Amino acid sequence: MGITPMDINNKEFKKSFRGYDIDDVDDFLEQVVEDYEKLFKENGALREKMATLSEKIEHYSKIEMTLQNTLVLAQGAADQAKSNSQKEAELIIKNANDTAQRIIDQAHTEVVRITSEYEKVKKEFQLFKSKYKNFIQTQLDILSEIDDEEDESSDSTADDAKEASKTNNVVDSD
Template identity: 40%
Template sequence: MKITPLDIQQMQFRTSLRGYSKREVDHFLEDLAQTVEGLTRENQALRDKLAATEEQLAVLKKSESTLSHALVTAQAFTDDLKQAAQRDAELIMKEAELKAAELVREAQAELAGTQREILDLRKQRLMAIERLRSTLRSFERMVEIEMGDEAHADQAEKLIGG
């Protein structure tokens, strides 16, 4: 049976001839009622505080779960970003290597073309020099012939005029 402070306050004892002092019993019951009432209030306050604490605990556990999930999600996102950045870096490196190889091929092709042009120009120079020499020789022969004709003409004049 549950006894409340009100039950204690309203409790009536039978009195007998040699029984307890009514005043002392009433005074004791009053003190007891106040003590039980205080304990009941304290008990209720503790129950309320426990309920509030359990609510806070539930909220904190939910927050912890949410934060844990957010942390896992953030870590996964970070890992994805790292992998994407790694892939992008590798792609950029491959593109740079291909571009560098293409530039080297183009430079080598241009060098080979320039070397061919230089050889062609050297051949043309040699051919031009040879043509000039040939032309000079032709002129030299023509001059010699002219000189020879003049010498013959002078001799012929000397013979005729002479």
């Protein structure tokens, strides 16, 4: 370490003939001691302040590093969450599309089945209609024949009755 204010204050010089005025030298040394002591104390205070500031800088550097690490972790977590959300959204969309396609396929199959069933029922109805028409026509033909037979039978019965009546008249006349 360098010279202290006490070193300056305790320093004694040899006396020589024709040297400096002792009172002037003592006054000057007193002034130097006061100024040096003031500077020495100020230097000590500045060193303490510098040590305190250095500790604070180190503390703030640690906080900054912690914040940076936290930000990196938070950014990583945010990126991971975003990625997971995007994957989940894609999966939901895929599932929705698959479900929609399955519903469309089922609806298409159902439309084909219903159309086929409709065509089958339509053909069966046409066949039934045709058979029923033929049945009705046959029944009408039978009824027509019965009417014709009744007409013939009635004509023949009327002729028989006329003849029987004539025969009765002839027999009565005798």
